Amino acid sequence: MKENKKLEQLAEEDYKRKSNSKKKEINYYLEKMNKLGLKSIDRFVKYYPNPSKNMKKGVTYAHLGLETIAEAISNKKPWAVVSGLNPSGPLHFGHKLIFDELLWLQKQGAEIFIPITNDESYIVNKTKTIGESRKNAYDYVIPSIIAMGFDSKKTKIFVASDYPDIYNVAIEISKKTTLNKVNKVFGIKESDNPGTIFYRGAIQLAEILLPQYEEFGGPKPTLVPVGIDQHPYILLSRDISEKKEKFISPAGLYMKFLYGFDGKGKMSASRKDSAIFLIGGPTKAKKIIKSSFTGGSPFADFQKKNGGIPEICPIYTLRTYHFEKDDTVYNECISGEVLCGECKEKAIQSITLYLENHKIEFEKAKNRIEDFILKKPLKSLFY
Numbered sequence: 130m131k132e133n134k135k136l137e138q139l140a141e142e143d144y145k146r147k148s149n150s151k152k153k154e155i156n157y158y159l160e161k162m163n164k165l166g167l168k169s170i171d172r173f174v175k176y177y178p179n180p181s182k183n184m185k186k187g188v189t190y191a192h193l194g195l196e197t198i199a200e201a202i203s204n205k206k207p208w209a210v211v212s213g214l215n216p217s218g219p220l221h222f223g224h225k226l227i228f229d230e231l232l233w234l235q236k237q238g239a240e241i242f243i244p245i246t247n248d249e250s251y252i253v254n255k256t257k258t259i260g261e262s263r264k265n266a267y268d269y270v271i272p273s274i275i276a277m278g279f280d281s282k283k284t285k286i287f288v289a290s291d292y293p294d295i296y297n298v299a300i301e302i303s304k305k306t307t308l309n310k311v312n313k314v315f316g317i318k319e320s321d322n323p324g325t326i327f328y329r330g331a332i333q334l335a336e337i338l339l340p341q342y343e344e345f346g347g348p349k350p351t352l353v354p355v356g357i358d359q360h361p362y363i364l365l366s367r368d369i370s371e372k373k374e375k376f377i378s379p380a381g382l383y384m385k386f387l388y389g390f391d392g393k394g395k396m397s398a399s400r401k402d403s404a405i406f407l408i409g410g411p412t413k414a415k416k417i418i419k420s421s422f423t424g425g426s427p428f429a430d431f432q433k434k435n436g437g438i439p440e441i442c443p444i445y446t447l448r449t450y451h452f453e454k455d456d457t458v459y460n461e462c463i464s465g466e467v468l469c470g471e472c473k474e475k476a477i478q479s480i481t482l483y484l485e486n487h488k489i490e491f492e493k494a495k496n497r498i499e500d501f502i503l504k505k506p507l508k509s510l511f512y
């Protein structure tokens with residue numbers, strides 16, 4: 130009897146802790162939106178005929194300047210999307226979420242620019258050499274991107290160190306900002322190497338503004354899907370674009386972070402059990418899912434009665450954001466109808482199918498890399 134009371138108490142405490150995490154999660158994004166002056170995506174979702182799955186699910190939740198893009202779409206004018214990534218290892222399901230959004234944006238008419246920032250991987254010590262991150266880019270990252278189904282005619286991928294013109298753009302725009310501004314936005318530390326400062330204050334901004342250069346059709350609305358931590362880049366790029374004749378301020382599209390499977394924060398390649406990699410194979414994925422943190426209770430009876438907390442559950446986000454079409458997982462979870470073991474089994478089935486198919490497309494994509502690589506020289510900088 131005493132033992133039962135103790136278990137009940139533990140279950141209550143666990144539930145309370147998880148409910149608090151849920152509240153914190155909701156408040157975090159609301160506070161950030163208010164503080165940074167971002168607008169909710171709700172209005173766009175209401176009026177746009179076919180918003181993306183990420184927008185409908187609230188993964189894409191806010192924007193800054195999306196009006197320029199909506200106008201370009203309705204006037205059938207060209208517009209671009211820039212979304213880069215750091216090739217410190219293979220892509221995981223957190224990356225996939227962003228690429229799902231890019232695929233949707235491409236279907237709405239965007240030309241997609243994907244800078245693979247192997248220079249950054251080296252500068253911030255994610256890889257030992259520039260060569261290592263360059264190899265990751267071609268061996269893992271680019272084939273995985275292509276395997277997701279991008280259209281080569283409307284996709285431009287470049288590995289920073291293989292497209293040195295990006296550094297010429299960075300030099301050019303570096304004169305349109307100051308170290309003081311870069312410091313205010315990012316907070317430069319004395320221990321930062323100069324490469325970090327040049328990367329943050331110029332190279333990444335050059336990547337955002339690249340589609341507006343003459344070689345790519347000149348000034349145009351540009352959308353940059355980012356996590357909230359990347360907001361400073363949007364601010365600085367907007368500031369610089371105002372100093373470039375006819376350039377249009379880039380818009381930001383803000384996406385939530387995915388929970389890691391280890392329950393220790395956002396999904397990250399640097400914590401191996403927090404992420405499932407797209408080329409990691411079903412066996413490894415199964416192991417991570419089986420031992421994953423969840424929003425459920427360690428006590429089955431308690432969960433049957435009170436339900437789980439899907440808002441903080443990585444299994445819920447995996448299933449809903451990547452595989453399921455409707456709210457079934459949510460409803461089954463909060464009602465206590467399905468418990469975590471069964472829910473995890475369903476996640477394993479879906480992910481196994483996905484990973485097997487991705488592996489086939491990944492192998493085919495290795496032969497198509499050249500079709501996607503940006504090679505156009507940027508001559509307009511020199512006359």
Ligand code: SF4
Pocket residue numbers: 423424425437438439442443444445458461462463467468469470472473
């Ligand atoms: S039932 Fe599924 S969604 Fe709900 S907490 Fe458990 S694993 Fe997460």
